[in-house]
Amino acid sequence: MLRNLLIAIVLASFGFIFYNLYQSYEPQTELTGIAAHYAENGASEVGAANLVTAVVVSYRSFDTLGEITILFLTAAIISFFLKLSKEDEDKIITHRGTSEILQTASALLIPLIYLFGVYVFINGHITPGGGFQGGAIIASGVVLAIMANPNMTINHTVIIWVESISGVSVILIGVLGIILGGGFLDSTFTGYGLGEFGTIFSAGTIPVIYSLVGLKVGAEISNILNLYQKSQKEA
Amino acid sequence: MNNEIIYSVVAIGIGLLMVIMAVIAILNKKLSVAIIAAGVVSLFASVLFLLMSAPDVAMTEAAIGSGLSTLIFFYVLNKIKRQNA
Numbered sequence: 479m480l481r482n483l484l485i486a487i488v489l490a491s492f493g494f495i496f497y498n499l500y501q502s503y504e505p506q507t508e509l510t511g512i513a514a515h516y517a518e519n520g521a522s523e524v525g526a527a528n529l530v531t532a533v534v535v536s537y538r539s540f541d542t543l544g545e546i547t548i549l550f551l552t553a554a555i556i557s558f559f560l561k562l563s564k565e566d567e568d569k570i571i572t573h574r575g576t577s578e579i580l581q582t583a584s585a586l587l588i589p590l591i592y593l594f595g596v597y598v599f600i601n602g603h604i605t606p607g608g609g610f611q612g613g614a615i616i617a618s619g620v621v622l623a624i625m626a627n628p629n630m631t632i633n634h635t636v637i638i639w640v641e642s643i644s645g646v647s648v649i650l651i652g653v654l655g656i657i658l659g660g661g662f663l664d665s666t667f668t669g670y671g672l673g674e675f676g677t678i679f680s681a682g683t684i685p686v687i688y689s690l691v692g693l694k695v696g697a698e699i700s701n702i703l704n705l706y707q708k709s710q711k712e713a
Numbered sequence: 714m715n716n717e718i719i720y721s722v723v724a725i726g727i728g729l730l731m732v733i734m735a736v737i738a739i740l741n742k743k744l745s746v747a748i749i750a751a752g753v754v755s756l757f758a759s760v761l762f763l764l765m766s767a768p769d770v771a772m773t774e775a776a777i778g779s780g781l782s783t784l785i786f787f788y789v790l791n792k793i794k795r796q797n798a
Binding site: 528530531598606607608610611614615617618621699702703706707709710712 | 768769772773776777780781784785788789791792795
């Protein structure tokens with residue numbers, strides 16, 4: 479009874495807060511402040527056709543670095559908690575057998591999914607998407623592979639090297655921005671030009687950074703999924 | 714004007730479906746049904762993001778929210794079931 483009363487009070491106060499927000503809400507008809515600056519000068523300053531990418535990788539790249547760090551930390555913590563003992567590692571999962579349809583379809587679809595993931599992060603500065611989205615798409619290809627063959631193992635050494643090298647390279651390109659550009663993680667190097675607007679080789683270092691981020695995110699999420707799959711061996 | 718009405722109707726419909734799915738996710742006794750319902754909430758949310766012309770967010774929501782997190786929930790559910798059995 480008391481519990482229901484408390485829930486009712488919480489709901490009522492939420493309703494009050496949102497009603498007040500709704501009452502004082504006025505839709506803006508034009509961009510103001512820093513958003514207007516991004517929309518006006520984004521194309522000429524950064525050269526990325528996708529303005530979201532221009533904000534994420536150039537204007538606000540420090541936040542993106544934080545996101546990459548958080549994802550790395552999550553992957554590290556999960557691999558710490560899901561560590562298996564040697565006997566469990568060698569066990570083979572007994573399953574009912576995956577269907578013929580899934581196995582045949584996965585052989586056809588997995589390369590296409592990987593290709594689409596790579597397309598999404600290489601074209602992050604032109605079309606919607608980018609490193610994080612492309613990495614997640616690559617990881618969903620890994621999911622399909624694991625589903626088709628539950629005893630599959632991903633080569634740990636490759637994952638670690640891909641992840642470490644791309645992580646370090648992002649920082650190195652950021653430091654290069656101090657020397658050649660306007661500051662840490664600046665995507666435009668002075669004297670190199672921005673390239674033709676709307677082509678793959680444009681927008682300074684954004685395609686390079688986003689490709690590295692995509693590889694890093696894809697490797698991390700694949701590693702997390704592989705660890706969860708392996709953890710099913712433990713009784 | 715006509716387009717705007719259709720747009721609003723579709724958006725409100727998706728919003729209502731999201732609320733229904735969220736209630737199912739909370740109230741259903743079977744955990745596997747609840748996980749699927751929570752994934753469907755994310756799927757509808759990504760469609761809504763697309764309608765609000767935010768394709769970047771929609772891609773992330775569809776891939777991570779409805780794809781990978783649903784799968785991880787199923788892994789954890791399977792592990793808990795086996796440990797309790």
